Amino acid sequence: MGEATAALSKDKPVQEPLVGILVLNWNSPQDTIRCLHSIKTSAYSNYLILVVDNGSIDDSVLQIQDTFPNITIIETEKNLGYTGGNNIGIQYFLKKEIGYIFLVNNDAVIAPDSLNYLLSIARIDSRNGFAGPKILALEEPKMLLSAGIYMNSAQDPVHRGIGEFDSGQYDRVSEVDALSGSACLVSREVIETIGMLDDNFFLYHEDIDWCFRCKNAGFKVLFVPSAKVWHPDPRIRDENSPLVIYYITRNSLLFKRKHHLGPWSTIRQLTNNLKTVISWSIKPKWKNKSIQRDALCNAITDYILKRWGCNKRFC
Amino acid sequence: MLSVSVIIPTYNRHKQLLHTLKALTLQDYFMDLIEIIVVDDGSSSPLGGLVNQDWPFNIRVEVQNHQGGTNAKNNGARLASGKVLFFLDDDIEVSPNYISSLAELHNTYNDVIVSGNLIPTSTNKNSPFGRIYSQNNQQDKQKQRITNINYLDILGGFFTIKKGHFFDLGELSGVGSGWPNWEDVIFSYKAYQNGFEFLRCWYATGYHYDHSLSNISTCARRWERASKSAVLLFHKYPDLQSQIPMLTDKTPIDWDLDSPSLVIRKGVRTVVSTPSITYLMEALASAFERWYPSPRLLRPLYRWITGSYMYRGFHQGLRSYGRFGSE
Numbered sequence: 291m292g293e294a295t296a297a298l299s300k301d302k303p304v305q306e307p308l309v310g311i312l313v314l315n316w317n318s319p320q321d322t323i324r325c326l327h328s329i330k331t332s333a334y335s336n337y338l339i340l341v342v343d344n345g346s347i348d349d350s351v352l353q354i355q356d357t358f359p360n361i362t363i364i365e366t367e368k369n370l371g372y373t374g375g376n377n378i379g380i381q382y383f384l385k386k387e388i389g390y391i392f393l394v395n396n397d398a399v400i401a402p403d404s405l406n407y408l409l410s411i412a413r414i415d416s417r418n419g420f421a422g423p424k425i426l427a428l429e430e431p432k433m434l435l436s437a438g439i440y441m442n443s444a445q446d447p448v449h450r451g452i453g454e455f456d457s458g459q460y461d462r463v464s465e466v467d468a469l470s471g472s473a474c475l476v477s478r479e480v481i482e483t484i485g486m487l488d489d490n491f492f493l494y495h496e497d498i499d500w501c502f503r504c505k506n507a508g509f510k511v512l513f514v515p516s517a518k519v520w521h522p523d524p525r526i527r528d529e530n531s532p533l534v535i536y537y538i539t540r541n542s543l544l545f546k547r548k549h550h551l552g553p554w555s556t557i558r559q560l561t562n563n564l565k566t567v568i569s570w571s572i573k574p575k576w577k578n579k580s581i582q583r584d585a586l587c588n589a590i591t592d593y594i595l596k597r598w599g600c601n602k603r604f605c
Numbered sequence: 606m607l608s609v610s611v612i613i614p615t616y617n618r619h620k621q622l623l624h625t626l627k628a629l630t631l632q633d634y635f636m637d638l639i640e641i642i643v644v645d646d647g648s649s650s651p652l653g654g655l656v657n658q659d660w661p662f663n664i665r666v667e668v669q670n671h672q673g674g675t676n677a678k679n680n681g682a683r684l685a686s687g688k689v690l691f692f693l694d695d696d697i698e699v700s701p702n703y704i705s706s707l708a709e710l711h712n713t714y715n716d717v718i719v720s721g722n723l724i725p726t727s728t729n730k731n732s733p734f735g736r737i738y739s740q741n742n743q744q745d746k747q748k749q750r751i752t753n754i755n756y757l758d759i760l761g762g763f764f765t766i767k768k769g770h771f772f773d774l775g776e777l778s779g780v781g782s783g784w785p786n787w788e789d790v791i792f793s794y795k796a797y798q799n800g801f802e803f804l805r806c807w808y809a810t811g812y813h814y815d816h817s818l819s820n821i822s823t824c825a826r827r828w829e830r831a832s833k834s835a836v837l838l839f840h841k842y843p844d845l846q847s848q849i850p851m852l853t854d855k856t857p858i859d860w861d862l863d864s865p866s867l868v869i870r871k872g873v874r875t876v877v878s879t880p881s882i883t884y885l886m887e888a889l890a891s892a893f894e895r896w897y898p899s900p901r902l903l904r905p906l907y908r909w910i911t912g913s914y915m916y917r918g919f920h921q922g923l924r925s926y927g928r929f930g931s932e
Contacts (some may be wrong), residue, residue, distance in 0.1 A: 361646075363898060411631070414627050414630055414631065415624055415627035415628065416626055417627075417628070417698065462633040462701065463631050463633060463701045464633075464700070464701050464702055465700040465701060465702075465810065508726045508727065508728045508814060510628075510698075510812070512631075512701075550900055550901075552650070560789065
């Protein structure tokens with residue numbers, strides 16, 4: 291009883307918890323600076339910003355330091371991927387007295403009141419492990435990119451509402467299967483319980499894996515519609531990138547294996563991938579797709595040979 | 606819009622109750638239509654501090670002497686002012702759309718008992734049993750659907766019914782005093798006989814932070830107790846004998862009525878449930894948990910062990926409460 295009443299007692303002053311905002315930069319200083327500007331306008335005051343420079347080969351660090359001289363920047367020697375870079379930042383924050391970590395992609399733009407909304411929901415209960423905002427397209431500010439992630443019947447993650455016009459159809463706080471890693475708030479308790487991002491993923495699907503681990507540990511993953519973040523539409527940017535094809539294919543297979551989603555979903559995906567490989571190899575229409583086809587083949591081989599983490603060819 | 610009353614019986618689980626109430630503050634239903642009735646079944650320390658909080662909904666606490674959960678639910682239902690009764694155990698945390706989805710169903714249909722999708726969740730992160738058991742239920746394929754279910758799938762701590770119907774059916778009544786007294790099966794059986802429909806709304810979820818999921822032996826012991834008191838249930842309602850699937854192959858062989866395949870199943874169950882084999886299986890399970898915690902191997906082992914405990918419990922019950930059906 292003691293603990294419960296203590297948590298409820300009205301006399302206790304309500305303090306805003308310290309939030310660690312983690313931005314990962316890799317060869318895109320202009321995006322990072324735009325993101326940091328949007329964070330600076332935030333209505334929430336009690337936060338720390340950390341920029342992890344993931345082994346950029348340009349003058350990113352100098353440019354960011356010129357614009358924001360007071361921001362802490364950690365430089366890694368090489369590209370550690372989304373997982374490695376963020377894990378370094380999380381380790382840094384765990385040493386400090388922070389209550390929540392806000393992971394945000396460096397190409398995203400945050401609405402000024404987002405953090406307040408996310409925290410107001412997350413702080414209601416210690417079981418609320420993750421809180422994620424509504425993600426809209428930067429190119430078209432009323433188009434939804436993600437209102438949380440659901441697993442479809444084939445056990446593939448699907449962004450709810452992707453490509454739809456946002457007319458308030460998802461404006462309800464709801465529990466979702468996972469959240470997009472492009473912007474999400476995690477509580478310290480969750481990280482201490484389930485650990486950090488899984489380095490085997492390197493890039494893509496690590497956020498979904500994290501949310502699943504969080505749910506398995508008895509925490510909740512909540513979507514908060516009043517918090518908004520704008521992000522470039524990945525469907526335009528990544529359509530033909532061999533790097534994206536490689537990591538998405540391999541990691542979705544790895545994800546299914548790790549969380550025991552059943553052999554059928556794996557077999558179905560492998561069959562679809564093989565169909566794509568064959569089509570890209572023999573149809574004259576796709577003769578310019580050889581790089582993408584090789585990436586797909588690499589992904590399947592690496593899955594079978596259990597080669598996780600970074601692949602030197604796609605770094 | 607229907608007004609709803611959420612009835613939460615509780616006994617000495619203040620910390621978990623706080624989580625349950627906090628999950629209810631996220632509901633996307635009109636907060637002034639929600640009434641929470643916490644029935645304190647004689648906890649050793651008072652609940653006072655919980656009510657004095659700034660909850661967005663109306664909340665009241667009713668204290669009774671220690672009479673068991675069934676009475677607590679009945680008392681709560683009598684005090685309720687809402688049109689729909691939501692029975693909720695104090696260790697279940699519901700998703701934000703829980704009340705709105707189920708209230709909508711009650712608005713559409715009459716003569717129904719509606720249940721959400723209950724997901725067992727283990728708070729013990731170190732136990733492979735809890736992890737495997739929760740993983741098993743994490744993904745379901747019927748996520749966006751509403752389906753008809755069997756009346757036996759209604760759980761006493763997680764169902765909703767219109768208030769009028771609840772009293773028409775004559776409240777909850779069990780076979781014993783404490784848990785397990787099968788009040789949910791008896792109640793839904795009465796409802797079934799009165800032509801009620803049973804619905805499950807798969808997207809309205811509740812997370813059951815069940816303390817018995819911490820390891821296989823606590824879980825199996827629970828089923829043992831439930832099976833033991835099932836004998837009392839069968840004494841009172843002989844029609845239910847063949848209905849409960851978890852006990853079909855645990856009852857003694859009836860040579861006149863049972864089909865040959867059922868006789869074989871019961872025979873196999875008798876053999877595999879002997880104490881020595883159960884002990885061996887438990888040792889095997891703990892060895893696997895330690896060295897090779899593969900869900901594919903452990904899941905059938907867990908089923909086997911729980912099955913054996915149910916068999917043992919049921920036969921204990923037969924010895925202490927007497928056989929049935931022989932006269």
